Every structure is written in C-alpha cells, then in structure tokens.
Amino acid sequence: MRRTIKASLAAGVALLIMGSQALAxxxxxxxxxxxxxxxxxxxxxxxxxxxxxxxxxxxxxxxxxxxxxxxxxxxxxxxxxxxxxxxxxxxxxxxxxxxxxxxxxxxxxxxxxxxxxxxxxxxxxxxxxxxxxxxAFALFVRKDWREKLGLPQPKTWDDLRKLAEAFTKNDPDGNGKADTFGMTIPASTVRGYASWFMSNFIWEAGGDYLKQENGGFKPDLANKAGADALGFVRSLFCEGLVQPGAINATTGDALPTFRSGQTGIFLTGPYHIAQLDEQPGKNVIEVLPPPAGPGGVAALxxxxxxxxxxxxxxxxxxxxxxxxxxxxxxxxxxxxxxxxxxxxxxxxxxxxxxxxxxxxxxxxxxxxxxxxxxxxYVPPVPNWTPIRMATAEGFNKILSNCNADIPAELKKIDETVAAELTKQKALAE
Structure with a gap:
C-alpha cells in the first residue's frame, strides 16, 4: 500500500514536471x-x-x-x-x-x-x-510600350527621363488619346512615403541623409548630390511626366495607375509582382535594375x-x-x-x-x-521614423513647387533633422 502511494505521488510529481515543461x-x-x-x-x-x-x-x-x-x-x-x-x-x-x-x-x-x-x-x-x-527596389516597365516606341531599357537618369517623356507624349497604348504618363510616384507625406521613394535617387546621386561624424550622425542633404536628386525628380513633376495626384499619393494610391495602364514605369519592390502579373499582365512588363545617377546604381x-x-x-x-x-x-x-x-x-x-x-x-x-x-539601408540612428517623416515633409514641399529654392529648402530640412538627432542623443543619455 505504501509503495502504491509512493508510486502515485511520484507519478503525480512527474505529471506536474511534464506539465510545467510543456508550458515552458x-x-x-x-x-x-x-x-x-x-x-x-x-x-x-x-x-x-x-x-x-x-x-x-x-x-x-x-x-x-x-x-x-x-x-x-x-x-x-x-x-x-x-x-x-x-x-x-x-x-x-x-x-x-x-x-x-x-x-x-x-x-x-x-x-x-x-x-x-x-x-x-x-x-x-x-x-x-x-x-x-x-x-530591394527595381523598375517595373511596360515592355510592350517601350518596344513599340523603339526605346532602349533605361540605364541612366537621362534614359529614364526620355522613356517617361515618350510614355507621356507619344501615345504608347495606341488609343489616340493623351491619357498616359511616364512615372508612377508615391510622394505623399503619409507614413513618410516621399522620403521612402526619394531615398533611391539620393543614393543614386551619390548622396545620403546623414554622415557619421565623431561617433554620431550629422545631416547631409544640403549639398550637390541632394540638390541633384531632388532636382531630377522635381523635373518629372514639373514636366507632367508623373501620374495625376502623385504629390499626395501613397503606394496604395499609386499602384492602380500602373496596373490600369495609366503609367508605364513603377519603381517598387518585389511584393508587387503577383498583382502586376494579373494586371496589366506578366507578358507586358519587365523588371530592370534602377537607372544609374551621378553616383551610380543604388536602391533602397x-x-x-x-x-x-x-x-x-x-x-x-x-x-x-x-x-x-x-x-x-x-x-x-x-x-x-x-x-x-x-x-x-x-x-x-x-x-x-x-x-x-x-x-x-x-x-x-x-x-x-x-x-x-x-x-x-537607411542610416542606423536610434529612431528613423521621425527623420523619415521630417524629410518626407521637406521633399514633398520641394516636389510640389517648381519654383522652390532646392538648396535653401534642403538646408531647412537638415536643420530640422539636426534638431531631431540632438533630441535623440539627449534621450539616449
């Protein structure tokens, strides 16, 4: 009887141990x-x-x-x-x-x-x-439009501009209407989309958002590379080579313009492959590396x-x-x-x-x-989100105003980012 009790107790303990292990x-x-x-x-x-x-x-x-x-x-x-x-x-x-x-x-x-x-x-x-x-980002291009117009795959910013202009002005879909545009661009400030998109061009220009200095970071947009990047993309807006409403578009807003055949160039990630295979169709699109800017090829x-x-x-x-x-x-x-x-x-x-x-x-x-x-990748600052939002606001302002003084506006963005970096450093300490 005593052995039976001991055996039962041992079995009970074993079950408890097994139960705790299962939870762990x-x-x-x-x-x-x-x-x-x-x-x-x-x-x-x-x-x-x-x-x-x-x-x-x-x-x-x-x-x-x-x-x-x-x-x-x-x-x-x-x-x-x-x-x-x-x-x-x-x-x-x-x-x-x-x-x-x-x-x-x-x-x-x-x-x-x-x-x-x-x-x-x-x-x-x-x-x-x-x-x-x-x-990483790459270009989705309407191959059927490009081949119809006899243009090469874009390798440089100049190639990209020429392709965007042809898609806008040369009736690539052949319907006899002026209803197509070159680039699909999400330039909204929502969630920092303008900064997210522009990062590709800033790196292609040979620039960056920040530079490391004395163990920390310093804003680095107000320079020739930054001005080149914003100037190139703004020219697409000012020349009417982007989809209507691009300045306030998120990716969710921009995607349908490419899918429906309104635009012919879309710089985005591989997560859109399946949707674009459905519309406009796998047989009419091609995926190409981003074009080289003054600083070479680069992608977010x-x-x-x-x-x-x-x-x-x-x-x-x-x-x-x-x-x-x-x-x-x-x-x-x-x-x-x-x-x-x-x-x-x-x-x-x-x-x-x-x-x-x-x-x-x-x-x-x-x-x-x-x-x-x-x-x-974006710079490894303690918190990128407020910097992405601040730069998106500044970039959106530049892209929406064809007369804006780009160097002056970039200097203002750098000052805002500098204040944010100081704040983050103080919090870290």
Missing part, C-alpha cells in the same frame, strides 16, 4: 503581416513544432500592429518574438521592448548574407534583431527581422525558432512559392538558398542582384 515549451510569435500571409506563418510554425516539439501561438495583423504592441508592453504581456519591419528596430529599442542579440547563439547565423545583417544593427553597432527576409533595401522581446521566459526556445526561420527549410517555407499567398520571405537572406531554383522567375533574380550589389 510554448512560445508566442506576433507578426506584422496581413491575413494573406497568416497561412504561411502557420506552415512555418507547424514545421518548427514538428522538428522541435516546441508549440507556437501566433498572432498577425497588418493594420494596427504598433498600437497593439504598445498596449502589450504597457500591460507587460509581450510575446516572445515579434516579426516586424527592420525599420522598426529604432522605435522598439526606444520603447525598451527588445533584447540584444548575440549572433553566435543563433544557429545558422553565419549563413545570413552580410548585407542583411546591416539592417539588424542599432546606432551603437550592436545587434537587436535577426534578418529573416530582404528586398528593406526587409523583415525577428526580434526577441523583453521579459521573455523562453529565450532559448525563441532562439531556436529564429534559427529555424533562417535555415534553408524555414526560408523556403516562408517564400511560399506556388501557394498563391503573400510570402513571408521575399528575397532569402540565407546564402545557401537559390532564389532562382525556388522562384523559377528571372525577375526575382534581378531583385536579388540589385540587393546584393546596390542596396542601401
């Missing part, structure tokens, strides 16, 4: 994705659970993610991992809700392409995220990163999940090729994953080549 082996992953990507995230977490036994609870939204994250932080109910834009690093670090990452503790981190790691650094040079997806690099959140009690499990995500198996699941769903992984960040072998689409290889050779 469940992690929460939140992702800033639309419902279109939810099934891909589920496929990824199911495969991870099958491999490790660690359960995963997921949550995703593309609408009010930042607000929900802030509420979770206030309620001390953060998830273990957040999958979010790499540009969110500074804001989340400022909120104090992410932990520093030691790449050496992430299995497979040596397989991540070096360019992608640049997006995971804070202003202090330390890592606070692990990149899981990358992307963006991506998605995985962040380990403050307060997690499952750090080791979180690191295992991230290791799986960046592995060839995790990257291929995230790429969602052939699924009909929006991928979590656009360009793979694992150097052992061949995008061509999976996508079987040379346009993706073009995006990868642009990322590998010509990509630029």
């Amino acid at each position: 082996e469940t992690i929460k992953v939140w992702s800033r994705q639309t419902d279109e990507s939810a099934v891909i995230l589920k496929n990824l977490t199911d495969a991870f659970t099958a491999k490790t036994g660690i359960q995963v609870e997921t949550y995703n939204t593309g609408m009010d993610f930042e607000q929900r994250l802030a509420r979770a932080a206030a309620g001390r109910d953060l998830p273990d991992i957040v999958v979010n834009d790499d540009s969110a690093l500074g804001q989340m670090l400022k909120m104090g809700i992410i932990q520093q990452i030691d790449p050496a503790k992430i299995e497979g981190s040596d397989q991540v392409v070096p360019a992608a790691w640049e997006s995971a650094k804070g202003a202090d040079g330390k890592f606070y995220a692990v990149p899981v997806s990358a992307q 690099a963006e991506g998605t990163s995985a962040y380990i959140m403050a307060g997690t009690k499952h750090r080791e499990a979180a690191e295992k999940f991230i290791s799986f995500f960046i592995s060839p198996q995790g990257q291929e699941i995230g790429m969602a090729e052939g699924s009909g769903h929006t991928p979590l992984v656009r360009l793979p960040i694992n150097k052992n994953v061949d995008v061509n072998a999976i996508r079987k689409d040379p346009r993706w290889e073009t995006f990868k080549e642009v990322f590998d050779k010509h990509s630029h």
Whole structure:
C-alpha cells in the first residue's frame, strides 16, 4: 500500500514536471503581416513544432500592429518574438521592448548574407534583431510600350527621363488619346512615403541623409548630390511626366495607375509582382535594375527581422525558432512559392538558398542582384521614423513647387533633422 502511494505521488510529481515543461515549451510569435500571409506563418510554425516539439501561438495583423504592441508592453504581456519591419528596430529599442542579440547563439547565423545583417544593427553597432527576409527596389516597365516606341531599357537618369517623356507624349497604348504618363510616384507625406521613394535617387546621386561624424550622425542633404536628386525628380513633376495626384499619393494610391495602364514605369519592390502579373499582365512588363545617377546604381533595401522581446521566459526556445526561420527549410517555407499567398520571405537572406531554383522567375533574380550589389539601408540612428517623416515633409514641399529654392529648402530640412538627432542623443543619455 505504501509503495502504491509512493508510486502515485511520484507519478503525480512527474505529471506536474511534464506539465510545467510543456508550458515552458510554448512560445508566442506576433507578426506584422496581413491575413494573406497568416497561412504561411502557420506552415512555418507547424514545421518548427514538428522538428522541435516546441508549440507556437501566433498572432498577425497588418493594420494596427504598433498600437497593439504598445498596449502589450504597457500591460507587460509581450510575446516572445515579434516579426516586424527592420525599420522598426529604432522605435522598439526606444520603447525598451527588445533584447540584444548575440549572433553566435543563433544557429545558422553565419549563413545570413552580410548585407542583411546591416539592417539588424542599432546606432551603437550592436545587434537587436535577426534578418529573416530582404528586398530591394527595381523598375517595373511596360515592355510592350517601350518596344513599340523603339526605346532602349533605361540605364541612366537621362534614359529614364526620355522613356517617361515618350510614355507621356507619344501615345504608347495606341488609343489616340493623351491619357498616359511616364512615372508612377508615391510622394505623399503619409507614413513618410516621399522620403521612402526619394531615398533611391539620393543614393543614386551619390548622396545620403546623414554622415557619421565623431561617433554620431550629422545631416547631409544640403549639398550637390541632394540638390541633384531632388532636382531630377522635381523635373518629372514639373514636366507632367508623373501620374495625376502623385504629390499626395501613397503606394496604395499609386499602384492602380500602373496596373490600369495609366503609367508605364513603377519603381517598387518585389511584393508587387503577383498583382502586376494579373494586371496589366506578366507578358507586358519587365523588371530592370534602377537607372544609374551621378553616383551610380543604388536602391533602397528593406526587409523583415525577428526580434526577441523583453521579459521573455523562453529565450532559448525563441532562439531556436529564429534559427529555424533562417535555415534553408524555414526560408523556403516562408517564400511560399506556388501557394498563391503573400510570402513571408521575399528575397532569402540565407546564402545557401537559390532564389532562382525556388522562384523559377528571372525577375526575382534581378531583385536579388540589385540587393546584393546596390542596396542601401537607411542610416542606423536610434529612431528613423521621425527623420523619415521630417524629410518626407521637406521633399514633398520641394516636389510640389517648381519654383522652390532646392538648396535653401534642403538646408531647412537638415536643420530640422539636426534638431531631431540632438533630441535623440539627449534621450539616449
């Protein structure tokens, strides 16, 4: 009887231990994705659970993610991992809700392409995220229009201007009406779109937003490169070579103008391939590297990163999940090729994953080549968001006024950015 009681107690203790272990082996992953990507995230977490036994609870939204994250932080109910834009690093670090990452503790981190790691650094040079997806900008061009007008693929800014002018003035769709335009441009100040778009041209001009100086950053737009970039893009506006309403357009507003055949050139990311294949059609568009400016070819690099959140009690499990995500198996699941769903992984960040072998689409290889050779991430300041917004306001003002003194306006933008940098430095101290 005594042995039976002891055995029962032992079994009960074992069950309690097993139960606590099971709880310890469940992690929460939140992702800033639309419902279109939810099934891909589920496929990824199911495969991870099958491999490790660690359960995963997921949550995703593309609408009010930042607000929900802030509420979770206030309620001390953060998830273990957040999958979010790499540009969110500074804001989340400022909120104090992410932990520093030691790449050496992430299995497979040596397989991540070096360019992608640049997006995971804070202003202090330390890592606070692990990149899981990358992307860069390239040109979508109406190939049928270009060939009809007998023009070459644009290699330089001058080529781009000539193509935009021909698409605007030479009736490329052959309907006998003056109803087409060259460039699709989202120049709205909403969420900083004007700055987001202009960054490509600033780097192509050989310029940058900031320069590092004495261990910090200093504004660097008020110079010849900055003036060249704003002057070139403003000329497209002033000559009527962009879609109507471009000055107030977000990407969501601008996309339909290219899809409907109103415009013939669209500088954007690979996430629009599927939509543009539907309309205007895969057979009439081509994807080309961005044209070279005075400083060469350059493109905005963006991506998605995985962040380990403050307060997690499952750090080791979180690191295992991230290791799986960046592995060839995790990257291929995230790429969602052939699924009909929006991928979590656009360009793979694992150097052992061949995008061509999976996508079987040379346009993706073009995006990868642009990322590998010509990509630029925004400067790693403590918080890029207010700088993006301030520069967007200034750029929008220049683009909307054909008589604006560009050097003088850029000087004002630099002064605003300098004040923001001073503020961020004071907060950091």
